[in-house]
Amino acid sequence: MRAFDAVGQHLSFTGGAAALSVSQSAMSRHVIGLEELLGKQLFHRDTPKLTLTAAGEELLPVVRKCLDRLEQTMNGIRDDDTAKRALRIHIPPSLLQQLALPMLRDFKSEHPDIRIDVSSAHVTGLPATNLDMAIVFDRPNVDDRVTDLLWNVRVAPLCSPQTARDCAGSSLADFLAGQELLHVKLDDEPRDLLWATFARQCTLAIPTEGGLAFDTAIAAAQYAMAANGVFLGDYDMFAQELADGRLVMPFVMSIDDGYGYYLKLHADDLADPAISVFRTWLINRFADHPRRASVPA
Incomplete structure (x- = not known):
């Protein structure tokens, strides 16, 4: 072997x-x-x-x-340390920074005997590394792993307050046509997939090919806040930035783009008590996370 x-x-x-x-x-x-x-x-x-x-x-x-x-x-x-084997989990960067870090802090407070090693890299779907479990950003799919939906993504155009003020009174189509569209790249997909999906669902005749492309949503958000441009962001994931006024949603228009964050692991690993405890805790914590009321489409 x-x-x-x-x-x-x-x-x-x-x-x-x-x-x-x-x-x-x-x-x-x-x-x-x-x-x-x-x-x-x-x-x-x-x-x-x-x-x-x-x-x-x-x-x-x-x-x-x-x-x-x-x-x-x-x-x-x-080493007489069997109970303290570290669980290895992958968490996509944007989810880790925006939501999961305080969750991990709370889990460690409640379960100090369970060690966790976190890896985080830009990837759509499963990363090509050896892990006990992975949170993946993907569309719904079926494979040989146990799969739990943790966070359903719903996106809307988000930008800085200044960008919104500069285009006050414009229609959504005119606003987006006059802005730099910021893209979040997905593996093996066209760079403008998310904006093209948004334009199609909202019946907007706008060009979507131009603009900067980033590996992560958090990078696109940081660029939008520091410079200009508009990105498609999960308004629940960026709730704090919206509450602080660093980002704004200039139009009440959102879509479900078909993507979400899924926890994946092998079924036989559920026999490991630490993995089972962490999985159950994580599912419950995401389920209890406050989300704003639905934004009308």
């Missing part, structure tokens, strides 16, 4: 052998033995570059996760 994992991570018998400090022939024998045990080929060897077969792609992340969990458990036993 370790040999298969190393070769799969490097997509190279040479690279895998170097990682484990064994010979290439030994790595090959181990992988062949695993393939014979399964009755399935795990790698395509007849291509210029080693690639995983469908069976290999299915097995590799499971092996990686099991080996990682085994190593953590053994280290905990060795």
Whole structure:
């Protein structure tokens, strides 16, 4: 299993052998033995570059996760610290900064014995890292993971008070046509997807291709507050900025763009008491988070 994992991570018998400090022939024998045990080929060897077969792609992340969990458990036993294994969770940057940081503080106050390691990077969907659970920004989808909707996104055009004042009296279409539209990039999607969706749902004939694009909604919001432009922001996520007057919603027009924040984890991980406790706590905390009344569309 370790040999298969190393070769799969490097997509190279040479690279895998170097990682484990064994010979290439030994790595090959181990992988062949695993393939014979399964009755399935795990790698395509007849291509210029080693690639995983469908069976290999299915097995590799499971092996990686099991080996990682085994190593953590053994280290905990060795250090007499099994109960304090850190839970690894990914939280998208905007959600982390706007909502999740105080939640994590409260969870630590209530459960000081559970350690949490947080990673945060721009990504739509699941990040390509080894995690116990991940909050993802995505459309609804079905896969082999337990999926819980934490936060449904509803967006509206948001800008600085000065930007709104400069266009007082304009219609929504004229206002947006005369502004720099700030985009939040989504992986493998057109840069103007969110604005194009907003224009279509609101039947606005406006150009959406121009303007600056950012990796995160928080970056777009900070630019809008410091400079100019309009971004599509979740008005509940930016409730504090709206309350403080740093952002304004110049038009009462919002849409559900189909995206939300979902908690994802493997079903077998629910057997871990710490993961189960954190999942339940997080679902309840997001459910209890105050949200403003619906903005009429």
